[in-house]
Amino acid sequence: MNRPHVIDVLVIGAGPSGSALAIDLVRRGLDVRIVDRSARAFDGSRAKGIQPRSLEILEDLGALDDVLAGGSVYPKLGLHAGPLAVPWRMFPHKKATADVPYPNTWLIPQFRTDRALHARLGELGLKVEFGCELTELTQGEGTVVARVAGADGTEEIVTRYVVGADGGSSAVRKQLGVGFVGTTHESDRVLIVDASVTGLARDRWHMWPGLGGKLIGACPLPHSDMFQWMIRLAPDEEPPSEKEDLLRRIHNHTRDRRIQLHDIHWTSVFRPNIRLAESYGRGRVFLAGDAAHVHTPAGAQGLNTGMQDGYNLGWKLGQVLAGADATLLDTYEAERQPIAAGVLGLSTAKWGGIAKLDPSSMKRGKDEQQLALTYYGGPLAPADGTRTATLRVGDRAPDAELLRADGTRTRLFDVIRGPDFAALAYGPGAARDLGQLAWPTTGAQLKRLVVGPTATDSFAFSDFKNTLRRACGLTGDTLLLIRPDGYIGHIATSDFLTTTQTAARAMTP
Secondary structure, three states, X not given: OOOOOEEEEEEEOOOHHHHHHHHHHHOOOOOEEEEEOOOOOOOOOOOOEEOHHHHHHHHHHOOHHHHHHOOEEOOEEEEEEOOEEEEEOOOOOOOOOOOOOOOOOEEOOHHHHHHHHHHHHHHOOOOOEEOOEEEEEEEOOOOEEEEEEEOOEEEEEEEEEEEEOOOOOOHHHHHHOOOEEEEEOOOOEEEEEEEEEEOOOOOEEEEEEOHHHOEEEEEEOOOOOEEEEEEEEOOOOOOXXXXXXXXXXXXXXXXXXXXXXXXXXXXXXXXXEEEEEOOOEEOOEEEOHHHOEEOOOOOOOHHHHHHHHHHHXXXXXXXXXXXXXXXXXXXXXXXXXXXXXXXXXHHHHHHHHXXXXXXXXXXXXXXXXXXXXXXXXXXOOOOOOOOOOOOOOOOEOOOOEEEEOOOOEEEHHHHHOOOOEEEEEEOHHHHHHHHHOOOOOOOOOEEEEEEOOOOOOOOEEEOXXXXXXXXXXXXXXXXXXXXXXXXXXXXXXXXXXXHHHHHHHOOOO
């Protein structure tokens, strides 16, 4: 009897979380399939805000150019009160700095984000298999068998690992029997509509608040004549389904009959789910994105948190498949579940504030941008580790401007981009020990960067504007180990060789 072909990872769900994960896995040379039960790619605007940390991830994955081309910075809010419209800056528009290259939340409808990720997958030789629905999972000692129903019947896919990124109603989570703890407010519903509109200025995200939490919002979607409408429904209100009924509902609330709807492209009724999976996986099956946590829409957190789930899990799967200890995969839940819990609290508070017409609930700042999220204190970032003036183990590695040995300028993010680790030696003592650092030949490799006046080879750089020193808080010889997902894996200011090798041992074959 022929032995079935065994792939490395089956990703179930081709939204942003699953697609970002699949990109990361494929670029590591793994054998991957990605399936989605929908007949085609998602068509709606739904999650429309990409946070600065996610933009950095998209750049590393090679999908940023399409995302930037398909979006824009957010416009100011226009808060309507009778005939008056008060401008309100929801997002502080910041200039890029050496350490934060993408400081502003990016407005882009989700269908464009999905297509940018799918296009990147195509460039890497992987195609999303739509119309394929999971019906059964069976875990064995070293593999998982997934039964998937498609147009041509049912197929059994044998894989070493499965990741369920298949949304809040996740079939994978249900197959695992993992609890989804939290609440669903059935009476608190929002009708979301993507529609072509005339009679409404496109330089504002319009908000028409009302008493009792009544609210209509209309956000212009870039490079189109469409707005995303958000209409908070009364507890007993039937959502309008016809264009004329929808327009009447908008006119009655806004009192602005200049507004006209034309083509309606997508509609959905949203109920604020606030839920967190009790476990992020069992055995060889993991959960990511909305399958693991669902949020209110306030603060643009759900898509971003899910994409970063995949970015955290991808390199760990790659390392374990290359021979690292399987306990590395336990750190996925340990690192990501507390992040999701914190984000749930943030978005829930924002959503409640909007209902109370609290102006502070409409403000967005560093908490939403996810640049300050850290794994400090977790299993790969012990709280008793060495730190610099600005960085702890587990923090995001900042960007910096550098000068190559040949005199050309570059960015730290450009140098470390890709699926590997990076070790950055600042100062001659750290550089000497970096040269002696042993690294496994399997799994993610190590890029060795030396910063200082004596560095001369192709991975030698000068911190010519001191942006690295300032952002990383460097005051003397320092060796930084940067994980493949861009977080600090180790900091050494002395005993560089021994301590770095000890830290790396937990993350490598």
